């Protein structure tokens with residue numbers, strides 16, 4: 001058992017932990033980053049599967065994500081645009097693929113009017129929300145005690161409008177059933193991206209990717225830390241007093257003045273805290289849970305949909321894969337589609353055999369792109385639910401009522417322990433941008449405290 005002493009021990013080598021560690025080191029503090037896995041990056045993972053480079057975790061960068069964009073530029077990485085030339089596809093309740101261009105998809109004039117009205121209402125509400133303090137809104141308690149689903153049903157009884165308004169923050173972002181989280185949680189999700197309209201605009205929210213894969217961000221950040229990153233070191237026990245911490249991992253112990261917990265909050269309970277965390281944290285952390293989505297990658301000899309004049313952008317609240325996009329790698333001759341299967345549909349698909357799951361998902365993609373979609377040369381499902389050190393995707397959110405009840409305490413330190421993770425972010429919530437912001441924030445706080 002190795003024993004070392006550092007100024008700060010960081011638990012977790014994802015974007016948040018590695019950002020914090022780099023910033024602390026730059027300020028002259030010594031660090032050790034302990035990572036449970038045998039790789040860095042956490043929910044960022046670029047891998048080659050059967051010869052195809054796939055973004056198994058996070059990949060897209062949107063124009064508002066300043067912290068991520070600065071990091072990408074600072075690391076010397078290049079970005080490229082998601083392919084979006086041509087028609088998009090919407091599958092409505094009739095099960096038919098309708099092509100469209102522009103922002104509005106083909107629904108009846110009445111449904112279109114309702115969607116526009118409710119979107120305007122939502123944008124106005126979102127504009128009043130500070131993503132870093134949604135609980136501070138005067139109507140936070142009211143908005144946090146009604147489910148997203150119930151609120152939408154109060155606005156209209158047009159089922160197609162409800163389904164389409166529900167899914168941008170539901171299946172597509174929080175990846176939980178819409179009855180399982182509040183209107184306030186939904187508004188936070190939208191506020192973290194600037195507006196509800198931004199969130200539904202694929203050209204905004206899914207704008208760019210990094211050439212060679214987004215995992216290069218944590219890989220390069222880790223490279224700068226050199227020997228200060230320790231892989232395969234799951235922290236099992238964290239002893240703490242006001243004076244400092246002792247982090248005990250499988251094969252090493254780190255004594256430090258501060259600890260940064262840079263892991264998904266649903267995993268805090270895997271660590272034994274000595275003394276136990278305060279009552280508030282014990283309670284609060286139980287009200288956060290991971291969403292669940294399967295990210296499906298289908299690689300074809302060519303991007304055949306482009307020849308049909310399709311952009312690859314497709315969605316439907318009636319389909320198993322509620323959204324899908326052209327995800328072809330930069331400079332690649334082969335074409336890649338990425339589709340997403342969320343919450344209860346994902347649960348259901350993991351109850352059937354792998355062959356049947358593949359068949360059902362590809363059939364759903366074929367509803368958007370035609371029969372050619374049934375025959376990819378490479379097929380892969382990212383299943384973060386079975387990853388011990390993540391346990392879901394994309395991130396954690398509060399159950400109904402939890403955000404206004406506990407939100408203000410989420411980032412409050414406990415003695416020498418600080419918390420940083422995309423799941424705790426305001427701006428950039430659930431995204432890499434939020435992870436970087438949280439990493440920067442705790443680093444700044446610790447530097448100030450230690451240098452005071």
Ligand code: FDA
Nearest residue numbers: 012014015016036042043058059060235389422430431432
């Ligand atoms: P993250 O979970 O990445 O890192 C935590 C680290 O802590 C992990 O490496 C884990 O192994 C480690 N750990 C846990 N317990 C430990 C212990 N006891 N001891 C030591 N180490 C421990 N975002 C985005 O901006 N654009 C996108 O397109 C997407 N798309 C997307 C798709 C999919 C499938 C996923 C799963 C996620 C995304 N995201 C995304 C979200 C984004 O990937 C995510 O928000 C951040 O990468 C999270 O970074 P963090 O550092 O906060 O946590």
